[in-house]
Amino acid sequence: MQHLEYMTAAYIIIWVAILLYFLSLSKREKAIWEELRELRATITRDNTP
Amino acid sequence: MHQKPYILPFIFGILALICLTIAPYLVFMYAGIEKEMGLAQKIFYYHVPSAFSMFLGSFLCFIFSIFYLWKRDKNCDLWAACSAEVSLLFGTLVLITGAIWAKPIWGAWWVWDAQLTLTLILWLILAAYHMLHTYLEDAVQSARFRAVLGIIGFLNVPFIHYATKLWRTHHPEVVRGEEISLPPDMKIVFFFCVITFFALFFALLFKRVSLAKAQNELESLKAEI
Amino acid sequence: MPLFFTQTLAILQKDLKTEWRTRERLSAMAFFAFLIVIIFNFIYEPGSPIIKTVAPGIFWIATAFAGLLGLSRSFAIEKQNDCLMGLRLTPADPGAIFLGKMLGNTLTMLILQALILPILVIFLNLQIAQALPHLILPILLGTLGLATIGTLFSAMSLNTRLREAFLPLLTLPIFIPALLAAIESFRAVLEGSEITDWLVLSSAFVALYIAACLLLFEYVLED
Numbered sequence: 001m002q003h004l005e006y007m008t009a010a011y012i013i014i015w016v017a018i019l020l021y022f023l024s025l026s027k028r029e030k031a032i033w034e035e036l037r038e039l040r041a042t043i044t045r046d047n048t049p
Numbered sequence: 050m051h052q053k054p055y056i057l058p059f060i061f062g063i064l065a066l067i068c069l070t071i072a073p074y075l076v077f078m079y080a081g082i083e084k085e086m087g088l089a090q091k092i093f094y095y096h097v098p099s100a101f102s103m104f105l106g107s108f109l110c111f112i113f114s115i116f117y118l119w120k121r122d123k124n125c126d127l128w129a130a131c132s133a134e135v136s137l138l139f140g141t142l143v144l145i146t147g148a149i150w151a152k153p154i155w156g157a158w159w160v161w162d163a164q165l166t167l168t169l170i171l172w173l174i175l176a177a178y179h180m181l182h183t184y185l186e187d188a189v190q191s192a193r194f195r196a197v198l199g200i201i202g203f204l205n206v207p208f209i210h211y212a213t214k215l216w217r218t219h220h221p222e223v224v225r226g227e228e229i230s231l232p233p234d235m236k237i238v239f240f241f242c243v244i245t246f247f248a249l250f251f252a253l254l255f256k257r258v259s260l261a262k263a264q265n266e267l268e269s270l271k272a273e274i
Numbered sequence: 275m276p277l278f279f280t281q282t283l284a285i286l287q288k289d290l291k292t293e294w295r296t297r298e299r300l301s302a303m304a305f306f307a308f309l310i311v312i313i314f315n316f317i318y319e320p321g322s323p324i325i326k327t328v329a330p331g332i333f334w335i336a337t338a339f340a341g342l343l344g345l346s347r348s349f350a351i352e353k354q355n356d357c358l359m360g361l362r363l364t365p366a367d368p369g370a371i372f373l374g375k376m377l378g379n380t381l382t383m384l385i386l387q388a389l390i391l392p393i394l395v396i397f398l399n400l401q402i403a404q405a406l407p408h409l410i411l412p413i414l415l416g417t418l419g420l421a422t423i424g425t426l427f428s429a430m431s432l433n434t435r436l437r438e439a440f441l442p443l444l445t446l447p448i449f450i451p452a453l454l455a456a457i458e459s460f461r462a463v464l465e466g467s468e469i470t471d472w473l474v475l476s477s478a479f480v481a482l483y484i485a486a487c488l489l490l491f492e493y494v495l496e497d
Contacts, residue, residue, distance in 0.1 A: 032264060
């Protein structure tokens with residue numbers, strides 16, 4: 001098995017990088033939706049005395 | 050208002066997932082092992098499609114930038130910026146896997162091969178685009194500047210291509226590893242990997258765009274208050 | 275003469291006049307270029323034959339870096355007293371403003387290069403007397419290329435948080451192909467080999483980018 005370590009390294013880097021990028025996007029989006037929901041809740045609460 | 054069900058990112062996400070489960074099987078089981086390069090040759094199946102995705106991303110950025118300046122649609126700017134960012138990710142992968150490929154085959158981490166140099170310079174332009182994105186203040190103006198850089202940057206691609214080619218032929222000592230005619234089994238796997246990476250590219254792009262849209266919504270809501 | 279060119283000439287004249295009054299920008303650029311040439315000498319053994327092959331590179335690095343120093347001031351001076359606003363309010367075509375500024379920067383850089391070449395000849399012991407006529411065209415094209423994208427980005431970088439410091443980050447990646455052409459054709463002229471391919475590349479670069487900047491400059495100026 002020639003150059004197994006290089007191939008493994010390349011594949012792992014690609015998988016991990018794409019996965020991390022995807023996870024960070026999801027995390028950021030989730031946080032934003034959370035904040036949006038809270039903001040909207042406070043707005044409706046303030047508008048209905 | 051509820052979280053909108055984004056249908057396209059979902060479809061592309063599923064497609065990318067399916068392709069990603071089949072691709073490794075094809076790469077490791079179906080495609081033969083190249084005699085001279087051994088397993089390192091298998092890097093090629095992910096390295097080249099990543100490069101294609103990178104070029105697709107910068108091309109999309111170019112098109113959306115033109116549309117932004119023409120129609121002044123905020124969405125076009127958003128799509129341009131997002132495709133540039135995803136393109137930057139794939140570019141980084143191309144450079145890293147290129148280095149990992151070059152070490153066993155050519156004996157050095159970096160070789161000034163024409164294609165690799167082209168990728169590197171395009172990566173630099175994308176990085177500059179990304180920095181411009183973060184260093185600008187006024188929202189409308191920054192969208193315009195981004196669009197200008199998106200157009201100017203992509204117009205550079207043919208020049209870089211021609212220049213690096215001329216440059217390399219003037220220095221013939223560097224090994225060139227292009228134009229390998231692939232045997233049919235490798236060809237099929239390669240095409241499948243290209244499709245996989247395009248699906249992956251679009252899945253990430255849609256995900257990135259939905260994040261950007263959510264950010265915009267949050268900002269406009271904050272501005273209202 | 276068409277109005278567009280009258281406007282271009284007016285802007286060019288204004289820039290050259292303000293520059294000539296103080297010569298601040300040019301002297302700073304010249305000193306910086308001189309420093310670069312001197313500093314590059316310390317990389318190599320004195321009198322080493324490698325100097326001959328790197329001289330074109332040193333010439334262009336000095337031009338590009340000192341040129342960027344000057345380019346960054348090109349619109350920064352317009353920022354004082356809101357001159358940029360005044361320029362925008364004139365009936366001048368944005369393309370004409372761009373072209374005038376660009377030609378002004380090109381001229382400044384050509385003067386700068388006329389100063390760098392003798393320094394190279396003296397300090398690197400470079401023989402260029404015979405090659406000089408063949409050097410003019412590649413140098414002119416390279417300088418036009420640098421001035422074109424530099425002028426466009428000079429107006430853009432002013433509005434970033436880093437101000438002028440951002441200019442090289444935008445300009446240099448785009449300038450690489452033209453820089454490569456400029457350095458390689460300089461070297462080829464010194465060696466007496468063919469440079470047509472490089473000239474084609476740099477003239478296409480200049481033509482396309484001047485056209486693109488003429489079209490895009492109005493979006494940069496817009497407020």
